[in-house]
Amino acid sequence: MKNLKIVLLGYMGSGKSTVGRIVANHLNIKFLDLDDYIEEGEAMSIASIFETKGEIYFRKKEIEYLNKVFSNKDSFVLSLGGGTPCFGTNMALINEKTANSFYLNVGINELTDRLMKEKSHRPMISHLEDDKLTEFIGMHLFERSYFYNQAHQKVKINNNTPTEIAEMIVNKLV
Template identity: 55%
Template sequence: MIFLIGYMGCGKSAVGKVLAKHLNKKFIDFDDYLEAKEGAIIKDIFKNKGEIYFRKAESVHLQSLIEENKDAVIALGGGTPCYGNNMQQINEASSKTFYLNVNVPNLTERLEKEKSHRPVIAHLSKEELMEFIGKHLFERNPFYQQSAFTINANTKTVQEIVLEIEELL
């Protein structure tokens, strides 16, 4: 099992799909998995049931995912490693955890282009977005840093990141 961890916009899903294909493994986007299990999209779960419910459900579904999929490439949600004992579960399940590290300016540029698809940040100005990302990264970094490997993904292509991960495996 290979886990890809990092902030939204860092490339977890794009890298995961290509990596899984290269390694002939199943690819799982945890957000999609969670939505299928809950029967609702994440935005609606947050809106209708709140973040506390969502984070508890996320932990339960993470455990199920780990039990059901022993040989897959899994792109986790940006916040998944940062709540409950999720990062501990992840590290106990696999020694192949990769943090795709992208700095605040690069994340801001990437997410500025995707704002309409990301309800959490859709209303933010560029300056507010940069501040939002910076605050989140500061809070989440201690969890992300518990990954076995950190990949500097700032200026690399998906292919370059995949090749770097394959070398580390």
């Protein structure tokens, strides 16, 4: 599998990074997390970028770094930020550069369960009252589903383990 580029997208908490590492390890290729890549390149955390430079700056940098990742000739598994596919022409770029984009489709209730446990570490939801989280996720998923559903493959997740999800992805590679 020469020059294999696999992109995982989906809502925060869907397991993109965890599953991506397993897929990359299984295929013996590099794993990249776009948020980590941006943090390294900008020498600051995503939260700090949003706080000091704003979302517009971050989204411009996100596009720049996404293009930089795709200019890499090596094979890789790339985990996107939850919002990455929803801005600019990012989704078109992703689908132009690879035939292996995967939407990790996790249900609202499972996402709520997962994110409730890590709410304090997620700036986008840390301010929400617990009883508002499900509604917030549902609304956000509705807004983003147009972009997520443009992925080449959808992986419906029903309490599967990360290893099971990784196997589903490897079995669907083109």
